Amino acid sequence: MIWETVLQPFADFGFMRRALLGCIAISVGATPVGVFLMLRRMSLTGDAMAHAILPGAAVGYLVAGLSLGAMTVGGLIAGMAVALLSGLVTRVTALREDASLAAFYLISLALGVLIVSTRGSNVDLMHVLFGTVLALDDAALILLCSIASVSLLTLALVFRPLVLECADPQFLRSVSTLSALTHFVFLALVVANLVAGFHALGTLMAVGIMILPAAAARFWAETVGGMVFGAVVVAMLSSVAGLLLSYHYSLPSGPAIILVAGVAYGLSLVLGPVGGIVAQALPRRPLNT
Amino acid sequence: MSGALSFQDLTLGYDRTPAVKNVQTEIREGSLTAVVGPNGAGKSTLLKGVVGTLTPLGGRVLFNNIKRDKLAYLPQQSKIDRSFPLCVGDLVSMGLWRRIGAFGQVRRRDRARVAEAIAAVGLDGFGKRAIGSLSGGQLQRALFARLLVQDAQLVLLDEPFTAIDARTTADLLTIVRLWHDEGRTVIAVLHDHDTVRRNFPDTLMLARELVAHGPTPEVLTAENQFRARQMCEACAGPPHTCGRSAA
Incomplete structure (x- = not known):
């Protein structure tokens, strides 16, 4: 029973194993970045950046067809351009980061929709929007795993300044000149992981695997490390469960994975020991313990 | 002078x-x-x-x-994010930055210095408390402990x-x-x-x-x-x- 339901799809079909590997790579790479996005109150920034990537991927597609390399490079360029321009506007003018980012991503999104609609109505373009997790080829898998590895290593390198930049940016600026660099390295990680995510889950769903597990883990852990660990576990379990649901019930796999993560978030919200609804309703422990 | x-x-x-x-x-x-x-x-x-x-x-x-890098600064309204999952010990340890930077190891005597500073501001036993649970006065004490660690x-x-x-x-x-x-x-x-x-x-x-x-x-x-x-x-x-x- 368990064999047939849980293991056989992966044992029998190569595309399921590939999909699983791709999703695990994304879980390991993107989710820790999502934890920091959440802690910096930038969860919606992830969403904005995902939209910003669209025209880059669309241009890549127009130039070279459904080419992994062209779409990746296009997405990276568009995402980094929006991140840098909005960061520059924030630092140079009076406009705050949320407004300048919103401005650039809306321009970018409109450009993307324009490009798609003038040359579009092509089924392949649906892949950009909704991903192709069940059709990942070797090159795509290598790309996903590479981005995940580089992302994890980079995050380890900038971990300490990043925590300071999130928790007390004024202090970091008073003792170090790394503040701006840390911020841009972090945005670069967001863009890279979103680009990796859109190959598997599409630009719209890629943010889901970044933010939902992080939001769920907030209710289980009290430390940054604990949250990162919890979020990766939630993301991996959601990937497995989502792929199985899509296999057994013929559902589109990207949304299935994100919806399972959504269910995990809902359960955490209610049952999580750190500030969950049930935990808050229970009598409090005395202070000073 | x-x-x-x-x-x-x-x-x-x-x-x-x-x-x-x-x-x-x-x-x-x-x-x-x-x-x-x-x-x-x-x-x-x-x-x-x-x-x-x-x-x-x-x-x-x-x-x-x-030296300019032997300076410690406590801003008026600290922009510290109190919902960030840090404990008092973590916050005070930030004062070690000048010595250990982004990659340096926190050694035993660094930990001892952090503990001493926490005790000196009257927050003994608060080391593991989340900064979000502190009162305004307690947070200010913790920030002073961080200044002590900075040894400026x-x-x-x-x-x-x-x-x-x-x-x-x-x-x-x-x-x-x-x-x-x-x-x-x-x-x-x-x-x-x-x-x-x-x-x-x-x-x-x-x-x-x-x-x-x-x-x-x-x-x-x-x-x-x-x-x-x-x-x-x-x-x-x-x-x-x-x-x-x-x-």
Whole structure:
């Protein structure tokens, strides 16, 4: 029973194993970045950046067809351009980061929709929007795993300044000149992981695997490390469960994975020991313990 | 005693609008100086100029016997995110940054120093408490512990006792006096003139320009205070535009 339901799809079909590997790579790479996005109150920034990537991927597609390399490079360029321009506007003018980012991503999104609609109505373009997790080829898998590895290593390198930049940016600026660099390295990680995510889950769903597990883990852990660990576990379990649901019930796999993560978030919200609804309703422990 | 810090015709401001103009004076090494003045006099701006987060529009700040990286700064309203999952020990450990940077190891004696600092500010046993669960006074104590760990030659405090209870203020003033006794240079922006008279030998009075600087009894006179208020009103109009620039 368990064999047939849980293991056989992966044992029998190569595309399921590939999909699983791709999703695990994304879980390991993107989710820790999502934890920091959440802690910096930038969860919606992830969403904005995902939209910003669209025209880059669309241009890549127009130039070279459904080419992994062209779409990746296009997405990276568009995402980094929006991140840098909005960061520059924030630092140079009076406009705050949320407004300048919103401005650039809306321009970018409109450009993307324009490009798609003038040359579009092509089924392949649906892949950009909704991903192709069940059709990942070797090159795509290598790309996903590479981005995940580089992302994890980079995050380890900038971990300490990043925590300071999130928790007390004024202090970091008073003792170090790394503040701006840390911020841009972090945005670069967001863009890279979103680009990796859109190959598997599409630009719209890629943010889901970044933010939902992080939001769920907030209710289980009290430390940054604990949250990162919890979020990766939630993301991996959601990937497995989502792929199985899509296999057994013929559902589109990207949304299935994100919806399972959504269910995990809902359960955490209610049952999580750190500030969950049930935990808050229970009598409090005395202070000073 | 030599000047640890000299302001040479220093002009600081936001968006090219000066908030502090042509300040020319010297802070003695090992002195304990209060910076006073009316609202909008540019007191916080002056500290930001020393820290270096604000580049002078004119003139300069000279560090003589103090290295700029031996400086510790406690901003007025700390932009610390109290919902961030950090415990008191983590917060105080940030003070080790100058020594260990982004990659250095936290050694046993560093941990001991953090624990000592936490005990010194009266937060013994709070090391594992989340910063989100602290009261305003307790957080200020923790931030002072971080300053202790920073072990700075020059300590800059921007209204450290605003909205803090009397007992915490008294305890933290003890630490400020201790720094003074150890020969560190301390500059604090303060509002309460009683606190200044009782604890700060030197005072620098600012009203967008330097009003007076010297021993506290000679500076904190009714005449100087009147002059400072007049000077601030004279250059009425917004000292700087709202929003970002005030941050």
